[in-house]
Amino acid sequence: MANTPQQINIADLDIQQLAEVRRQLEEELNHLTNSFAQLKQAQSKFKQCVDNVQEVKPKNTGTTILVPLTNSLYVPGKLSDPEHVIVDVGTGYYVKKTRDEARKYYSSKVEYIRSNLESLSETIQKKQENVNYLINVMQTKIGEQTQSPAQASKSNP
Numbered sequence: 001m002a003n004t005p006q007q008i009n010i011a012d013l014d015i016q017q018l019a020e021v022r023r024q025l026e027e028e029l030n031h032l033t034n035s036f037a038q039l040k041q042a043q044s045k046f047k048q049c050v051d052n053v054q055e056v057k058p059k060n061t062g063t064t065i066l067v068p069l070t071n072s073l074y075v076p077g078k079l080s081d082p083e084h085v086i087v088d089v090g091t092g093y094y095v096k097k098t099r100d101e102a103r104k105y106y107s108s109k110v111e112y113i114r115s116n117l118e119s120l121s122e123t124i125q126k127k128q129e130n131v132n133y134l135i136n137v138m139q140t141k142i143g144e145q146t147q148s149p150a151q152a153s154k155s156n157p
Helices: 015-055 099-155
Strands: 064-068 074-078 084-090 093-098
Antiparallel strands (some): 064 074, 084 093
């Protein structure tokens, strides 16, 4: 038998249950927002790679450049083959590509991340709407609870 998620009417939950659901939704929203920021950062790095590849030109042959060994360590080097670049394809693997191939590779990465960002943005928006709806239901229930004792004391003189 498959485990299918049950739908529960939010209005049927008590305040404690609503608070727990809110906490879970806010955790999910926080995680999604962090993922969005990380994707934006990755997209920015790939855009920078496209720009860097475009800066490598035949007229720069023999020019001294700084070659990145790590994020913070650069060493001087000479540009000997401006038609080819080394592309980091992930997990420590590098591939020699023409400038055009490298530009296309990085551009496709930028586009792939853009589509993921759009989808993630929609998901974040839906989660935020869920949180807002939940908060409204909680406020209504709290308002009902504070009015109920007041009405009970008025009807019992």
